[in-house]
Amino acid sequence: MGKKLVLPAGLQGRISVSFEKTPAHLALNKVVTASGNRINVRLSGDQIFVGSTVAVVGEESPEPAVNRPAPAKPRLGLYSTGVGYNGGGVSYRSAPQFNTESYDHISETGFREVTSDPLSTFSIDVDTASYSNIRRFLLKGSRPPKDAVRIEEMLNYFNYRFKTPEKDRPFSVSTELTDCPWKSEHQLLQVALAAPEIEQKDAPPRNLVFLLDVSGSMGSPDKLPLLKNGMKLLTKTLRPEDRVAIVVYAGASGTVLDPTSGKDKGKILAALERLNAGGSTNGGAGIELAYKLASENFQKNAINRVILATDGDFNVGVSSRGDLVRLIEEKRESGIFLTVLGFGSGNLKDSTMEQLADKGNGNYAYIDSLMEVRKVLVKEAGSTLITVAKDVKLQLEFNPLKVKSYRLIGYENRRLNNEDFADDKKDAGEMGAGHTVTALYEIVPGRSADSHLRYQQGRDTTAAARTNELALVKVRYKEPQKETSKLREFVVKTESRAFTRASENLRFAASVASAGMLLRDSEHKGSSTFDQCLAWARNSLGEDPSGYRREFVKLMELARDLESGG
Numbered sequence: 001m002g003k004k005l006v007l008p009a010g011l012q013g014r015i016s017v018s019f020e021k022t023p024a025h026l027a028l029n030k031v032v033t034a035s036g037n038r039i040n041v042r043l044s045g046d047q048i049f050v051g052s053t054v055a056v057v058g059e060e061s062p063e064p065a066v067n068r069p070a071p072a073k074p075r076l077g078l079y080s081t082g083v084g085y086n087g088g089g090v091s092y093r094s095a096p097q098f099n100t101e102s103y104d105h106i107s108e109t110g111f112r113e114v115t116s117d118p119l120s121t122f123s124i125d126v127d128t129a130s131y132s133n134i135r136r137f138l139l140k141g142s143r144p145p146k147d148a149v150r151i152e153e154m155l156n157y158f159n160y161r162f163k164t165p166e167k168d169r170p171f172s173v174s175t176e177l178t179d180c181p182w183k184s185e186h187q188l189l190q191v192a193l194a195a196p197e198i199e200q201k202d203a204p205p206r207n208l209v210f211l212l213d214v215s216g217s218m219g220s221p222d223k224l225p226l227l228k229n230g231m232k233l234l235t236k237t238l239r240p241e242d243r244v245a246i247v248v249y250a251g252a253s254g255t256v257l258d259p260t261s262g263k264d265k266g267k268i269l270a271a272l273e274r275l276n277a278g279g280s281t282n283g284g285a286g287i288e289l290a291y292k293l294a295s296e297n298f299q300k301n302a303i304n305r306v307i308l309a310t311d312g313d314f315n316v317g318v319s320s321r322g323d324l325v326r327l328i329e330e331k332r333e334s335g336i337f338l339t340v341l342g343f344g345s346g347n348l349k350d351s352t353m354e355q356l357a358d359k360g361n362g363n364y365a366y367i368d369s370l371m372e373v374r375k376v377l378v379k380e381a382g383s384t385l386i387t388v389a390k391d392v393k394l395q396l397e398f399n400p401l402k403v404k405s406y407r408l409i410g411y412e413n414r415r416l417n418n419e420d421f422a423d424d425k426k427d428a429g430e431m432g433a434g435h436t437v438t439a440l441y442e443i444v445p446g447r448s449a450d451s452h453l454r455y456q457q458g459r460d461t462t463a464a465a466r467t468n469e470l471a472l473v474k475v476r477y478k479e480p481q482k483e484t485s486k487l488r489e490f491v492v493k494t495e496s497r498a499f500t501r502a503s504e505n506l507r508f509a510a511s512v513a514s515a516g517m518l519l520r521d522s523e524h525k526g527s528s529t530f531d532q533c534l535a536w537a538r539n540s541l542g543e544d545p546s547g548y549r550r551e552f553v554k555l556m557e558l559a560r561d562l563e564s565g566g
Contacts, residue, residue: 099346101345101350102350103148103350104147104354105147106149106413107412108412110407111442112407113405114399114405114406114448118397119397120396120398120406121416121417121418121421122408122411122414123393123427123428124193124428126156126429126430126431126432127153127156127364128156128363129364130366131157132365132368133366134148134154134519135551136345142562143519143562146520149520150413151409151410151517152411154515155410155509155512155513156435156436156438158436159436159546159548160436160508161504161505161542161543162192164194164196165194165196170195170388170431171193171194171389171431172193173473173475173490174191174193175189176190176502176503177470177495177496178497178498178501178502178506179496179498179499180526181499181510183527185444186443188443189440190505190506191394191438191441192436193431193436193475194436195389195432195433196434197382197383198382198386200381203382203386203433205243205302206238206244206305207242207259207299208242208243208303208305208306209245209259210245210290210309211249211286212224212247212256213250213286213308213309213310213311214248214275215278216278217344218250218277218343219276219277219278222368223311223343223344224275224277226343226369226373227341227367227373228275229370229373230376230377231272231377232269232272233370233373233374233377234377234378235262235268235269235272236265237378237381238263239263240261241261242262243260243262243297244268245258245259245294246271246275247289249285249286249289253288253289257271259296287306287327287328288327291306291331291336294331298334298336303385303386305336305338305362307338307339307341308339309340309343310341310353311343312352325355325356328356328359329360332359335481337361337387338357338359339360339363339364339365339384339385340354340357340360340364341365341366342365342366343367354413358427358429359427361427362430363430383433383435384432385432386432386433387431388431388433388435389431389477390430390477390479391428391430392428392429392430392431392477393421393476393477394475395473395474396441396472396473397472398443399465400461401448401465402445402447402469403448403470404444404446404447404448405448406441406443408439408440408441409442409513409517409524410439411439414429416428421474422476424483424484424485438509440509440510468494469493470494472490473490475489475490504542507539507540508536508537508541508542508549511534511537511540512552514528514536515556515559519559530559531560533556534553534557534560537549537553538553
């Protein structure tokens with residue numbers, strides 16, 4: 001519930017507010033300056049977990065606020081999310097909250113019998129939006145909606161240390177088999193892809209067109225102001241051979257910055273300073289203009305990309321969602337890919353942004369902090385922008401003499417028909433430099449039962465089925481500039497190891513998957529608890545230079561406390 005802090009007009013200075021019973025047990029310090037009919041808020045001190053979203057309401061009173069009784073009707077107020085504090089003569093009142101966030105329904109896939117369904121086919125997914133969105137909910141003291149939890153995006157938010165690929169390969173493929181920690185009679189199979197990192201100095205030139213939503217809904221500090229700060233960080237890393245343009249949309253679209261060399265940083269920063277939020281959303285027209293600029297400045301063997309930043313609400317523009325998707329698909333074929341960055345709360349259209357990024361051969365990230373926008377646009381710019389393989393698909397064939405049934409954890413909206421695997425016209429996910437992709441299968445070991453049918457009994461098996469092979473992993477992908485796919489195959493043996501002896505990669509991935517199932521209250525969570533999940537994670541932190549794994553532990557401690565009401 002939001003709270004209203006009523007401030008006298010013209011007040012300047014520091015206000016300290018203690019939140020004694022918040023999930024994060026933190027204090028907030030806000031530097032508040034009232035000027036005209038605006039109020040500027042700056043957070044100070046350590047990282048703030050609560051109360052980071054503010055908005056101005058009411059009007060400024062022309063009367064001085066000194067030595068007068070409290071007005072019957074407030075003139076200037078500050079809304080802040082989080083738990084309120086009552087006392088010290090400062091009044092807080094509940095503010096109405098309107099939430100129009102939307103998420104596509106996720107229908108969890110159950111176990112599949114190998115006798116009837118021996119193949120599992122899916123597209124890779126390198127989106128990370130779900131994890132940072134989950135973080136946003138937890139840090140504000142609430143559990144995320146079940147459909148906001150996409151386990152594959154939680155898994156792939158983290159970097160794992162897999163083997164490096166051979167020189168002529170865009171990525172390596174690794175497999176590992178262990179006991180399933182939440183169901184002891186089952187096994188857990190990890191299939192992982194890893195692409196090598198590319199140093200910034202070795203990256204190809206960048207032709208980037210930022211398409212920025214500057215509609216009224218983007219005015220809050222966790223939206224356009226946060227984006228602008230992130231783009232300033234990106235600007236510092238631009239090279240002379242890089243080019244950046246900025247297009248905005250809000251009622252009418254326009255070019256704020258024509259394609260500009262990275263050496264003209266002052267010009268780029270000046271354009272960012274001119275950005276302000278206001279107006280209604282016309283996403284379609286903006287996208288057409290952004291692609292036009294990207295096409296006019298297209299560079300072969302360069303990164304040609306449109307980066308859309310929005311809270312996800314497309315009110316008008318291209319006549320239909322279908323027309324918008326077709327435009328993005330058409331430009332994808334010309335070599336211009338799309339990255340989508342989601343911002344803010346209350347208006348997030350998660351399903352729209354995920355779909356647009358998928359159709360644009362790009363990725364979707366949710367930005368909840370300056371650290372996250374730095375991670376996406378600066379620190380991991382290689383994996384975000386440099387495609388090393390496209391239309392990457394996986395297909396596993398399970399041995400019916402070794403596996404009764406299996407379940408792919410997550411990837412519900414990435415499943416493909418088995419015949420799509422060899423169809424080069426079927427779109428799939430892209431892999432960027434430095435990306436790691438992890439998939440986990442929960443396996444019920446043992447021989448599959450013969451079908452109880454009148455007209456057929458069992459299936460013939462090959463000699464390979466009578467060996468120690470558990471499964472065959474097939475990977476199909478295209479080189480970035482090619483339209484014909486390549487195929488690689490790998491055999492998974494039945495040799496397994498105890499979970500306590502499994503690699504740090506697998507143990508940490510298992511803890512993340514377990515946490516996702518707990519957040520979704522999955523019927524397949526088995527004996528998992530947040531305490532168990534935390535124990536597995538703490539014992540598999542390994543090298544964690546960015547602190548993401550340790551942050552995961554803190555978040556799951558919050559989730560546990562929220563579950564128990566602590």
